[in-house]
Amino acid sequence: MSVDVELNCDLGEGMPNDEAIMPYLGSCNIAAGGHAGNVHSISQTIKLAKKHQVKIGAHPSYPDRANFGRIPMDLPFPQLQKSLIHQIDLINTVAAKENLELNHIKFHGALYLMSLSSQKLAQQLAQLIATRYKGLALYAPYGSFMAKEALLHDIPVKYEGFADRAYLDGSTLASRKEAGSLLTNLDTIxxxxxxxxxxxxxxxxxxxxxxxxxxxxxxxxxxxxxxEIAQTLAPIIQTRKNDR
Incomplete structure (x- = not known):
């Protein structure tokens, strides 16, 4: 059985299994230096994606490597925007050297979660994408402020679900601090x-x-x-690699 849904993964974050996971994916979200990643890791991830015909996306975050981008930061939006532009443009620059274009943007960690529940932040992020990165898709959960604002700004939205996390409601993940928020049983996933x-x-x-x-x-x-999760889900989600 297969369905018309793709599998994506956050890569280029310094983990040892990127090369093994890549063949199972339809798209990947590449750490852009805010929470993890650098020019070398971005380049290596893009080359892997190119080899396996996997679409590439920027995975920008709060500029907070010490906390892996998983703690909200009280930054004035102009300062945050400057960092996000730097991160996304870095991915774009490295991708261009491989004659590839970005497919999408997916925010990371605390920034991702904040954009789901804060309409103001969602509006600001949507405006940034619409004006500077027109044509790129956005990955966001169905029903979230981020998805709604993206659609209002004529940004293509790919509704994202999570295989390995428990949900708090229809669009929000349970806090990582909460017991059971990280799913580890493959049957449950x-x-x-x-x-x-x-x-x-x-x-x-x-x-x-x-x-x-x-x-x-x-x-x-x-x-x-x-x-293991990628291997478990591969028979369910078989991305058509030539659909580009």
Whole structure:
């Protein structure tokens, strides 16, 4: 069985399994230097993606390598915007050397989560993408402020679901500090993904159910079972590599 949903993964973050995971993906989100990554890791990841015909996206974050971009930062938006532009443009520059173009943008960590619940931040980020990166898709959960604002700004949206994380509601992940927020049982992960793509339902950490739409399923590259998850989901999500 296969469905018209792709598999994506956050890569270029210094993990040892990027090369093994890449063949299973339809797209990858490349760390752009804010939370992890540098010119060398970006270049290596892009070359791997090119080899396996995987679409590439920028994965910018709060500029906070010490906390891996997973703690919200109280930055004035002009300062944050300057950092995001630097990060996305860096990916663009390295990709151009391989004659590749970016497919999408996916924000990372705390910035991603903040954009889902803060309409003001979502508006600011959408305006940035619409004016400077017109034509690029945005990965964001269905029903989130970020997805809604992107559509209002005529930004193509790929609705993202998560294979390896528990949900708090229909568009928000449970905090990593909460017990059970990181899914590690492969059967549980497979069941969650099947529910999202076949039934359009996500069951939350407190057993509530919400409607969800997904076009792409994320695996976190730093998950201890990232490769096993990719191998488990591959028979379900078989990306057509020539659909570019």
């Amino acid at each position: 497979k069941s969650q993904v099947l529910s999202m793509i076949k039934s359009g339902i996500i069951s939350t950490i407190d057993q509530k159910e919400y409607t969800i739409k997904v076009n792409t399923i994320c695996i976190h590259g730093d998950h201890p079972k990232a490769l």
